Amino acid sequence: xxxxxxxxxxxxxxxxxxxxxxxxxxxxxxxxxxxxxxxxxxxxxxxxxxxxxxxxxxxxxxxxxxxxxxxxxxxxxxxxxxxxxxxxxxxxxxxxxxxxxxxxxxxxxxxxxxxxxxxxxxxxxxxxxxxxxxxxxxxxxxxxxxxxxxxxxxxxxxxxxxxxxxxxxxxxxxxxxxxxxxxxxxxxxxxxxxxxxxxxxxxxxxxxxxxxxxxxxxxxxxxxxxxxxxxxxxxxxxxxxxxxxxxxxxxxxxxxxxxxxxxxxxxxxxxxxxxxxxxxxxxxxxxxxxxxxxxxxxxxxxxxx
Amino acid sequence: xxxxxxxxxxxxxxxxxxxxxxxxxxxxxxxxxxxxxxxxxxxxxxxxxxxxxxxxxxxxxxxxxxxxxxxxxxxxxxxxxxxxxxxxxxxxxxxxxxxxxxxxxxxxxxxxxxxxxxxxxxxxxxxxxxxxxxxxxxxxxxxxxxxxxxxxxxxxxxxxxxxxxxxxxxxxxxxxxxxxxxxxxxxxxxxxxxxxxxxxxxxxxxxxxxxxxxxxxxxxxxxxxxxxxxxxxxxxxxxxxxxxxxxxxxxxxxxxxxxxxxxxxxxxxxxxxxxxxxxxxxxxxxxxxxxxxxxxxxxxxxxxx
Numbered sequence: 001x002x003x004x005x006x007x008x009x010x011x012x013x014x015x016x017x018x019x020x021x022x023x024x025x026x027x028x029x030x031x032x033x034x035x036x037x038x039x040x041x042x043x044x045x046x047x048x049x050x051x052x053x054x055x056x057x058x059x060x061x062x063x064x065x066x067x068x069x070x071x072x073x074x075x076x077x078x079x080x081x082x083x084x085x086x087x088x089x090x091x092x093x094x095x096x097x098x099x100x101x102x103x104x105x106x107x108x109x110x111x112x113x114x115x116x117x118x119x120x121x122x123x124x125x126x127x128x129x130x131x132x133x134x135x136x137x138x139x140x141x142x143x144x145x146x147x148x149x150x151x152x153x154x155x156x157x158x159x160x161x162x163x164x165x166x167x168x169x170x171x172x173x174x175x176x177x178x179x180x181x182x183x184x185x186x187x188x189x190x191x192x193x194x195x196x197x198x199x200x201x202x203x204x205x206x207x208x209x210x211x212x213x214x215x216x217x218x219x220x221x222x223x224x225x226x227x228x229x230x231x232x233x234x235x236x237x238x239x240x241x242x243x244x245x246x247x248x249x250x251x252x253x254x255x256x257x258x259x260x261x262x263x264x265x266x267x268x269x270x271x272x273x274x275x276x277x278x279x280x281x282x283x284x285x286x287x288x289x290x291x292x293x294x295x296x297x298x299x300x301x302x303x304x305x
Numbered sequence: 306x307x308x309x310x311x312x313x314x315x316x317x318x319x320x321x322x323x324x325x326x327x328x329x330x331x332x333x334x335x336x337x338x339x340x341x342x343x344x345x346x347x348x349x350x351x352x353x354x355x356x357x358x359x360x361x362x363x364x365x366x367x368x369x370x371x372x373x374x375x376x377x378x379x380x381x382x383x384x385x386x387x388x389x390x391x392x393x394x395x396x397x398x399x400x401x402x403x404x405x406x407x408x409x410x411x412x413x414x415x416x417x418x419x420x421x422x423x424x425x426x427x428x429x430x431x432x433x434x435x436x437x438x439x440x441x442x443x444x445x446x447x448x449x450x451x452x453x454x455x456x457x458x459x460x461x462x463x464x465x466x467x468x469x470x471x472x473x474x475x476x477x478x479x480x481x482x483x484x485x486x487x488x489x490x491x492x493x494x495x496x497x498x499x500x501x502x503x504x505x506x507x508x509x510x511x512x513x514x515x516x517x518x519x520x521x522x523x524x525x526x527x528x529x530x531x532x533x534x535x536x537x538x539x540x541x542x543x544x545x546x547x548x549x550x551x552x553x554x555x556x557x558x559x560x561x562x563x564x565x566x567x568x569x570x571x572x573x574x575x576x577x578x579x580x581x582x583x584x585x586x587x588x589x590x591x592x593x594x595x596x597x598x599x600x601x602x603x604x605x606x607x608x609x610x
Contacts, residue, residue, distance in 0.1 A: 020505040151509040195500040200325040202504045204456040207464045210515040
């Protein structure tokens with residue numbers, strides 16, 4: 001028995017929703033093929049060029065599969081062939097896509113025996129290796145689709161909220177930021193008034209999602225706690241953001257822990273203008289980059305065959 | 306020209322929504338009569354027994370009226386007769402009801418010339434005297450009705466969110482807590498992980514309001530920042546909360562800056578059981594108290610005649 005899935009990129013830490021708000025993207029997406037076997041071995045192949053370890057005790061997908069195997073009475077083995085199209089270390093949820101894609105594929109082969117909460121749990125075991133912590137703001141949207149509030153990871157409490165009609169433009173400058181480093185520079189304490197601003201904004205942002213109010217969304221897309229610290233790790237962040245806001249972006253910020261930057265807009269023409277705006281900054285600076293113009297993926301991981 | 310309005314109590318600082326989330330209550334409500342005169346004098350009468358100053362430069366309603374007068378080209382005077390039924394210092398938005406009620410009444414007499422944002426601004430000038438800060442989480446719901454997110458007070462950005470089908474039970478133990486004192490004991494800094502929990506909960510709570518999901522509301526009604534500090538000022542708070550949760554409350558906490566405590570429930574029978582649960586704690590402790598069983602007021606200040 002075999003299955004082939006596409007497992008999409010995503011954006012965690014959406015502006016004022018650090019560790020709490022994530023969304024799934026239409027592009028880019030990894031392609032994962034998984035075969036169920038009779039033994040209890042786990043074999044991982046990567047057909048991409050990212051130099052990812054295929055050792056199932058180190059590989060994110062391997063660890064997530066082992067978390068599933070622990071929950072099964074019967075012995076089941078898996079052979080996975082993973083073609084990553086989401087570049088690791090981009091901030092676009094590459095490791096979450098591996099973890100979430102593999103557990104959805106495995107569940108499909110096993111006859112859809114797990115709840116979405118269980119799938120998030122298994123995938124978190126895998127992603128723990130990448131991020132050094134239990135976070136679901138990339139994994140959950142990959143499994144549930146759309147925009148998710150992660151109210152809690154212990155126990156898992158995910159709320160799927162309505163998707164606004166927005167386009168998302170992304171630039172990924174080719175510099176490396178390790179998630180663990182991006183975490184290390186975070187303050188342990190924040191001023192109460194700043195925290196109050198942040199929860200005012202996330203509350204308003206959720207209201208904007210439910211009411212599809214793009215003007216409110218724009219006002220609420222503000223982060224005065226995490227972005228000022230982490231954006232220092234991303235060359236030209238302020239310039240990209242300022243120019244995008246001048247060119248009609250509703251708002252945006254750091255994707256995950258960076259270095260990718262995303263901006264939301266309410267029509268495809270603006271999304272294209274933002275792509276050129278972002279590209280021109282890094283072209284001028286002589287920094288290699290990728291760009292994407294995409295939308296929110298309402299489904300998450302998709303069974304292809 | 307005269308008008309008579311009822312201006313309702315409310316709950317600010319709703320659990321995880323400190324300074325941001327407020328709602329308007331059906332009960333209790335102040336009764337305010339206002340007359341427009343030709344001179345530019347402001348006269349305030351109180352027909353209640355709370356010993357509130359009638360000096361228009363000290364009285365909250367007087368200051369709010371003067372804020373309106375500053376915005377007018379023509380000279381207008383006001384004579385206000387206020388019968389407060391919301392006890393000052395209860396935590397139930399007594400000063401906000403004076404400020405919001407008077408500005409809505411004045412606007413009615415002037416021919417509805419102001420926006421709701423302007424009315425909030427005028428009322429905030431009055432309430433500033435009571436709380437020592439600009440806050441709108443009691444004033445806005447009194448003017449807009451229902452449940453409000455105060456995203457910002459500078460500029461004023463209020464979002465009215467849908468009301469869930471809940472009953473609200475309140476106990477007001479007759480002890481005095483000054484808003485200024487309740488503010489003074491707040492921490493200046495909070496741990497980042499606690500702030501993240503708080504914004505996860507408020508995001509989920511807003512989602513629960515939009516989807517009328519009382520189970521989610523119950524899970525999200527958690528505050529690990531303000532309540533642990535302020536509840537120490539309210540005798541028997543923990544006992545009241547614990548017993549109410551045992552008796553079917555969805556959740557609740559301190560109303561405003563206390564000492565009133567509120568609990569939400571999803572039917573009138575439970576709301577009554579909670580009233581008796583709360584009452585029995587203070588009866589046993591020998592502390593005087595008032596109780597209310599009410600619902601969310603979707604309209605706010607109401608023109609009576």
